[in-house]
Amino acid sequence: MAAKDLRVLIVDDYATMRRILKSLLEQLGIKNVEEANDGVGALHKLQSSKFDLVISDWNMEPMSGLQLLKECRSDQHLKSIPFIMVTAESKTENVLVAKEAGVNNYIVKPFNAATLKSKIESVVGPLQ
Amino acid sequence: MSTQQQFSLTDAEFAEIQAALESTVRGRAFLRAYAEQNRLVAYNAVVELTRELKEWTERKISDAAEQAQISVLRRELQEMSACIQRTRNEIAAMQMKTGDGNANSRIMLATGELDAIVSHTEQATSNILNAAERILEIAAQLPPEHAALAAQLSEQATDILTECSFQDLTGQRITKVVNTLRYLEQRVHAMVEIWGADSITPTSVVLPTDPRPDAHLLNGPARPGEGRSQEEIDALLAGIGLDTGSLRDGNTDSDGAAAPGDAANVMPPPNGAAGPKPNGTLSNQSEIDRLFS
Structure with missing residues (x-):
């Protein structure tokens, strides 16, 4: 998939983390990036506009990344949207719960650019 | 008889x-x-x-x-x-007032210090990100004959960007500590009310003391709004007849307080290391990858 055509929503309550992700995505050629600082804002954006990929933190308030994922999977229009969890929650139990909820891939913080690229490509296909 | x-x-x-x-x-x-x-x-x-x-x-x-x-x-x-x-x-010792008469307890002071750490690291991280992004811009502007150098610069700047995620992780950890301290503060406050300890001046408790003669001047980095900016210090020194020249090149915090100047002690997590691991039953990225393969 052409990176420049990819529209990505970054969801994280830490502005610094959103900025890092956005810069890394730009390095990958993904310029069309929107941001939300929690699940509620993200869901609103997802329901009002089309995105190709969601990259979300887990630990946010009032709606967590897992809740957002479940909301997406229960929404007729969002149930198939690629969803990558990027979080510091690295217990096996967390990963399994996220997978059960329908996450497409899972990145543990801190991560590097290569990891982010490989996970995105595993979900949306090779970036061109 | x-x-x-x-x-x-x-x-x-x-x-x-x-x-x-x-x-x-x-x-x-x-x-x-x-x-x-x-x-x-x-x-x-x-x-x-x-x-x-x-x-x-x-x-x-x-x-x-x-x-x-x-x-x-x-x-x-x-x-x-x-x-x-x-x-x-x-x-009563835990609730003891500070030297300047503030009724804040030591626990509350510690909580405030941790909040300040989060704030300062956030600001420092933002500054580092600015620099890394500027390097990326410069690398992109290099002429084609310097493509290899541009690639190296971009790679290093990207590494800087990703390493800055430490601020998110340390922030989460510190938030946990702050929440614990706030809980302890509530419990101490409840004990104070039960025991009526707020009317006591502790006498038998041996408090930690700093033997240095200037200990009363050593309060560490100033919290937002408490310290003086370099400009204010220069003006103060100039006011007493001291020619300060250019002591620093504007290296002050956003709140105007003097910077701690010890950034070398702030170590990012190892490259590629897993996130916070408070116990030993966690997954690393390669284990997670196997779940999705």
Whole structure:
């Protein structure tokens, strides 16, 4: 998939983390990036506009990344949207719960650019 | 009557009468009966004395035991009282006011320091990100003959970007500590109300002291709004006739406080390391990858 055509929503309550992700995505050629600082804002954006990929933190308030994922999977229009969890929650139990909820891939913080690229490509296909 | 009551026999008179009585049958019978009667009286007297002695002894033993119990009880009460006093002092010490008269407890002060750490690292991270992004821009502007150099610069700047995620992780950890401290503060406050420790000046608690003569001046990095900016310090020094020149090139915090200047101690997590691992039952990225393969 052409990176420049990819529209990505970054969801994280830490502005610094959103900025890092956005810069890394730009390095990958993904310029069309929107941001939300929690699940509620993200869901609103997802329901009002089309995105190709969601990259979300887990630990946010009032709606967590897992809740957002479940909301997406229960929404007729969002149930198939690629969803990558990027979080510091690295217990096996967390990963399994996220997978059960329908996450497409899972990145543990801190991560590097290569990891982010490989996970995105595993979900949306090779970036061109 | 008085002469009869007061009359006493001498030994010789007693022996004479006894001999007279023993000389006749009736006299000897009298003496036997008299001796028997006296033995019974003496026996009864001894029995009575023994009973009284036994009662007296038992009473003394009981009194001594009671005294011992009271003594133990008194000692226990004194120890309890001392313990309560020490507890009140300890709680009062935790609640002790700061040198400038603020009623903030030490726990609240520690919480404030941690909040300041989060704020400062966030600002520092933002500055680092600015620099890394500027490097990326510069690398993108290099002419084609420097493509290899541009690639190296981009790679290094990208590494800087990703390493800046430490701020997210340290922020989450510190938030956990802050929440714990706030919980402790609430519990201490509840104990203060229960024990009435807010009216106590701790006397027996040995507080940590800094022996340095300038200890009262050593408060660490200033919190937002508390310190002076370099410009203010320059103006202050100029006001007392000291030519400061250019001490620094605007290296002040956004809030105007002096910067700690010890960024070398802020170590990012190892490259590619997993996130916070408070216990040993966690996944790493390669384990997670296997779940999705």
